[in-house]
Amino acid sequence: MKSTVMKSDVIIIGSGPAGVNAARPLVAAGLRVTMLDVGHRPDPEVSVPEGGFASLRRGDGEQQRYFLGPKFEGIAFGHTGPGSQLTPPRQYLTRDVDRLTPLRSASFEPLESLAAGGLGVAWGGGSPPFVDADLEDFPYDRAELQPHYEAVARHVGISGEGGDLAPFFGSLDALQPAVRTDTHGESVLGRYRRRASTLNRQGLYVGRPWLAMLSRDIGSRRATSYLDMDFWTDRRGSVYRPWSTLELLEREEGFRYRDRRLALRFDASDAGVTVDTESIDTGERERHRARFLVIAAGALGTTRLVLRSLDLYDHPVPVVCNPHAYVAMLNLPTLGREVRSSRHSLAQGCFAYAPDGPDRAAVVGHLYTYRSLLTFKLIKDAPLSIRDGSAVFRRLAPHLAILIIQHADRPTTRKRCALVRGADGGRDVLEVEYELNARERRAVERTDRAILAGFRQLGCLPLRAVRPGHASSTHYAGSLPMSDDDRPLTTDRWARLRETTNVYIADGAAFPMLPSKGPTFSLMAHAHRVGRRVAEVAGA
Amino acid sequence: MSRLGSFELDQEARIFGEYVLGVEPSPALIERYRDAHHHLDLKPTSPDDIAVLAVVRERPWTVAPLDAALAWVRPRATLRAKLITMAAIQETTPELIEHFDRSPRGRVRLFGELATIGTRAAIDIVVGVVLLMTVVRRQKQVRRR
Numbered sequence: 001m002k003s004t005v006m007k008s009d010v011i012i013i014g015s016g017p018a019g020v021n022a023a024r025p026l027v028a029a030g031l032r033v034t035m036l037d038v039g040h041r042p043d044p045e046v047s048v049p050e051g052g053f054a055s056l057r058r059g060d061g062e063q064q065r066y067f068l069g070p071k072f073e074g075i076a077f078g079h080t081g082p083g084s085q086l087t088p089p090r091q092y093l094t095r096d097v098d099r100l101t102p103l104r105s106a107s108f109e110p111l112e113s114l115a116a117g118g119l120g121v122a123w124g125g126g127s128p129p130f131v132d133a134d135l136e137d138f139p140y141d142r143a144e145l146q147p148h149y150e151a152v153a154r155h156v157g158i159s160g161e162g163g164d165l166a167p168f169f170g171s172l173d174a175l176q177p178a179v180r181t182d183t184h185g186e187s188v189l190g191r192y193r194r195r196a197s198t199l200n201r202q203g204l205y206v207g208r209p210w211l212a213m214l215s216r217d218i219g220s221r222r223a224t225s226y227l228d229m230d231f232w233t234d235r236r237g238s239v240y241r242p243w244s245t246l247e248l249l250e251r252e253e254g255f256r257y258r259d260r261r262l263a264l265r266f267d268a269s270d271a272g273v274t275v276d277t278e279s280i281d282t283g284e285r286e287r288h289r290a291r292f293l294v295i296a297a298g299a300l301g302t303t304r305l306v307l308r309s310l311d312l313y314d315h316p317v318p319v320v321c322n323p324h325a326y327v328a329m330l331n332l333p334t335l336g337r338e339v340r341s342s343r344h345s346l347a348q349g350c351f352a353y354a355p356d357g358p359d360r361a362a363v364v365g366h367l368y369t370y371r372s373l374l375t376f377k378l379i380k381d382a383p384l385s386i387r388d389g390s391a392v393f394r395r396l397a398p399h400l401a402i403l404i405i406q407h408a409d410r411p412t413t414r415k416r417c418a419l420v421r422g423a424d425g426g427r428d429v430l431e432v433e434y435e436l437n438a439r440e441r442r443a444v445e446r447t448d449r450a451i452l453a454g455f456r457q458l459g460c461l462p463l464r465a466v467r468p469g470h471a472s473s474t475h476y477a478g479s480l481p482m483s484d485d486d487r488p489l490t491t492d493r494w495a496r497l498r499e500t501t502n503v504y505i506a507d508g509a510a511f512p513m514l515p516s517k518g519p520t521f522s523l524m525a526h527a528h529r530v531g532r533r534v535a536e537v538a539g540a
Numbered sequence: 541m542s543r544l545g546s547f548e549l550d551q552e553a554r555i556f557g558e559y560v561l562g563v564e565p566s567p568a569l570i571e572r573y574r575d576a577h578h579h580l581d582l583k584p585t586s587p588d589d590i591a592v593l594a595v596v597r598e599r600p601w602t603v604a605p606l607d608a609a610l611a612w613v614r615p616r617a618t619l620r621a622k623l624i625t626m627a628a629i630q631e632t633t634p635e636l637i638e639h640f641d642r643s644p645r646g647r648v649r650l651f652g653e654l655a656t657i658g659t660r661a662a663i664d665i666v667v668g669v670v671l672l673m674t675v676v677r678r679q680k681q682v683r684r685r
Contacts, residue, residue, distance in 0.1 A: 057637055064572065064632045071579040075628045077621045336647035375640065376628040380615065385607035385668075386623035387560050388661045394640055395650060 008034040008256075008290035009538055011275050013263045013305065015039060016118020017520050018507040018527035019296035020245040021152055023255065025531035026294075029540035032254045034288060035246075036277055038096065038114035039259030045070050046089045048233035053372045054341040056229075066232060067374060077380060082111040082472040086122055087231050087373075093121045096280065100262055101301060104420075105432040110321070110471040112300055116259065117243040119298065119474055120520065125212040125230075125239050125346045126366050127158050127521035131170050133361040134515035137410070139482050139493035140529075142170055148525035148532070150174050156240040157218045158521065160210030164196065165350060167358035169210060176215045178208045179224055183339045184331050184369045184401050185348030191333065191458045203355030204454035209347040209366055212240035212521065219248075228372045230345035239346065261286065265309040266293055268500040292502045292534050296527060299476035299508040300417070304430050306480060306489075306509075307419040310499055316418045317489055318411035319432060320478035320514050323444050325467045327403040327452060328370070328378075329460040330396065339398040345372045347404075353451050363407060363447050363516040370400035381466075401460055405451055407444050408516040411478050412437060434470045475519050477508035494533045495526070502537075506530040548597065549574045555600045556626040559607075561639055565630075572629045582622055589618040591679035592672070602671060608661060609668030 009031040012019050019035060026033050048066045049056065056063055068074040069088030076084060083094060093115040101112060113119045129149055132142050152158075153174035161178040162171065181189065185208075192199065192206040199206070213230075214223045214237075221237035221244065224230075234241050249255045261277040264285075273293040277286045295302045303317060347366035354362035370378070375397045379389035393400075409415075414435040422428045436444065452462045480497065483490040490498055495510040497503040506527040508519060553573035557565030565573070576582075584590045592610070596603045596619065603619075610617045630636050645653075 054641070057632075057641065058634055061634055063634070064629065067632045068628055072576045072625070072628075073579075075576070075580060075625055077616060077624065336645065336650055374628065374631050376624055376631050379627060380620070380624055383611050383615075384661055385604060385611055385664055386620060386627055387604060387607065388657050388664070389611075390560055390627050391657050392654065395653060 008032050008288070009540075010034070010292045010294060010534060011036060011273065011288055011290040012294045012296060012506075013037070013275065014118060014296035014298060014301065014507070015116050015242060015246055015257070016113070016296060016298060016507070017120040017123070017242050017524045019118070019294075020242045020249065021155075021524040022294050022296055022506040022527040022531040023249055024155065024245065025528060026535050026540075027249060027252045027255050029535035029538075030254060031535060031538055031540050034256045034258060034290065035249075036261050036263050036275060036288065037116060037257065037259050038100070038262055038280055039116040039257070040092055040095045040114055041116055042089065043092050048089055048229065048235065050235060051229075052227035052341070053229050076377070079468075082109050082468065082474060084468065089232055090122045093119065100280065100427065101304065101430070102427055103300070103430045103432060105434065107469075108321075108432040108434040108471045109469050110300060110476060111474045112298055114262075116246060117241050120240075120242040123212070123241075123520055124366070124518070126350075126518035127160070127210040127212050128169055128350065128364050128517040129172070129210070129525070130515055130517060130522045131168060133359060134517060136361070137512040139484050145522070145525050145529065148528040149521070152521065152524045152528050155218075155245070156212050156521075156524065157214040157216075157221065158210055159213055159215040161208050163207035164200070164205045165207035165352055168205065168352040168354070168362050168364060175210070179211060179213055179215045179344055180226065181208060181348045182343035182369055182371075183334055183337070185367070187331055187333050188349050188367060188401075188458050188460065195457055199454055199457065202450070202454055203353050204451065205352045205354065205358065205362075206458070207350055209350035210521075211346050213344060213346055214238050224344045226342045226344055228341065228343050228345050231372055238344075258288075263297065263305055265305065266503065267309065268293065268503050270501050273502055292504070292538060294504045294506050294530060294534060296506040299479060300430060302505060302507055302509040303417060303479040304419055304428065306497065308428055312419070312489070313421050313428075314418050316416040317479045318481070319415050319417045319434065319476065320409040320411055321434070321471045322406040322409055322473040322475045322514050322516065323436060323440070323470070324404065324406035324473040325448060325465050327405065327448075327465045328463045329401045329403055329455060330463055331399050331401045331460050333459040334399045339371075343369070343371065351451065351454075353447060353454070355450065361408065361515060363405065363451070365403060365405040365451070368402040368404065370397055370402055381464075403451075403455060403460070405448055406473050406475070406516055406518070407447065408514060410513045411481075417479065475508065475514055477511040477514050477519065480505050480509045481512035482510050483512065495530050504530050504534055546574060549577055551597055552622065553626065555596065555603060556623055557630065559600070559603045560623060560627050561630050561636065563636065563639070566635070569629060569633055573626060576625050576629065580625060582618060582625065584618045587679055587683060588676050591675050592617065592619050595675050605664045605668030605671050606675070607668070608664035609672045612665065613669070613672065
């Protein structure tokens with residue numbers, strides 16, 4: 001084992017949204033930070049030229065290279081599952097995951113990433129913050145999280161507006177003006193305004209989404225120019241990606257990024273922390289030392305690392321994800337109308353369903369337009385011949401909306417994972433069992449029906465609901481939950497792993513549950529809070 | 541990866557290209573279709589698949605009904621995978637963009653076109669199911685012999 005000299009104050013494992021946002025306050029406090037990461041980068045062969053979706057399709061003879069991929073990897077024939085939404089330029093984010101971080105499950109099919117930026121590389125940008133009703137199981141409330149939301153929003157750039165969704169989102173001083181919505185969004189919001197009081201009585205509230213998409217420039221990142229290429233490229237940096245923070249951090253003297261390394265285990269004592277890594281290229285082992293360790297390897301990656309380091313094999317811990325569904329809907333009022341091609345690709349609308357009133361936790365989801373993803377992807381799931389499916393979707397795709405509904409998730413005895421020692425010296429395997437109980441299933445179905453009934457009143461005709469399977473929300477959490485109870489394999493209110501004095505969990509593993517809101521913005525705020533705390537404890 | 545020879549692939553590309561969009565595929569598009577077969581697993585997975593592909597190469601008019609029937613009976617059949625591949629290539633070919641990026645039309649015309657497609661689809665399914673059963677039965681008889 002090669003041993004590196006102890007140079008760091010803090011080691012951070014992982015460069016996703018949590019890792020980089022934990023690093024910022026640490027570096028700002030003058031601490032020496034080393035980030036360990038596998039850190040795969042985009043394939044230059046799949047780079048996307050400058051231009052809008054419509055103009056590239058009309059003019060670029062090379063478009064198959066990035067729309068379908070150089071090896072046609074963008075053409076999928078199987079079921080719609082986790083990762084189905086990844087376009088070829090983003091598919092590198094799953095590289096080596098099966099080989100380096102194996103997982104076994106009959107019912108849980110997650111998407112994990114070892115890329116620089118983690119799953120944040122393909123994040124849809126939805127940024128609804130948690131409010132007190134969402135944080136009931138957490139050891140902190142919104143007021144405590146607020147300064148961290150503000151700090152992250154100033155850096156990341158969150159655009160949106162309050163409107164009828166204000167009770168579900170709270171306020172944010174750093175909020176940028178909302179980005180422009182497209183023809184679908186305008187149609188749904190227009191109809192909602194006319195029927196708001198009726199829909200509100202039914203518990204449905206609709207408004208503009210909060211997105212990690214710039215409506216004003218931040219540094220070298222530019223406000224969106226509505227080119228409709230956000231699923232394919234980050235050329236102007238309008239949508240936040242964690243690697244943009246990584247690039248800024250790498251310019252700082254106190255920060256070192258050590259990629260091509262898989263963290264294997266840590267050993268923590270009051271004197272400090274060591275982390276053993278393996279080169280993914282040569283297999284060479286290294287030992288890194290620091291005073292503190294912040295783990296942000298993604299909830300499942302973090303779970304593997306902690307269980308292995310504590311030698312807790314076959315020891316079940318909880319796991320949660322957001323049960324979710326895509327619902328393809330036909331936006332009837334837009335049929336026969338011209339649909340603007342100048343648009344962004346992310347969510348065009350947002351809804352909150354709160355039948356018990358806006359002061360209770362709501363089911364929050366987003367409305368997308370099926371526009372800049374190609375129509376051939378829809379055909380395989382339609383009960384039509386390819387010719388007729390193609391003919392139908394060519395006519396209807398501009399009027400198709402996709403509603404994404406995700407539900408809150410709490411741990412139960414049927415949602416567990418455990419690390420199993422690898423056979424014959426192979427890699428350890430994370431085994432996951434995940435099942436909703438009958439009460440949860442009924443609640444999900446009942447809520448989905450009520451939401452779709454509301455959208456029918458907004459002119460959207462549901463065509464087909466797709467439940468891509470557990471874990472397909474790509475939101476995972478709950479394995480090392482923050483708790484005020486002093487129990488093993490939990491973290492304290494600062495997300496410090498209770499078995500240690502100096503190991504902190506900056507990602508979703510520390511969330512006790514997942515509210516019904518895309519958690520990435522909240523994860524970044526949580527990570528920022530952890531970073532501040534470690535800086536404080538380190539005496540910086 | 542497909543083991544079909546380039547003659548069969550070219551023949552398939554011409555039949556499928558014309559079938560999906562009603563446009564004779566250009567040599568460049570045929571080349572792309574062939575290239576896709578080098579990267580994607582489009583090898584027939586069952587004797588039924590092999591038989592269906594042989595029939596459509598021999599009698600191109602059978603593609604529509606067989607495709608329609610397979611959409612219900614076996615949506616992951618190799619024939620459909622090959623047709624999706626062709627549809628994807630066509631959709632990302634700038635010369636064919638007019639077929640995909642149509643200017644909006646009035647509702648009456650839109651609903652009329654959808655009704656025509658729906659009627660055609662219904663006929664194709666009925667014919668296709670009978671045809672598919674015949675192809676499968678014949679394939680089994682041949683194997684028994």
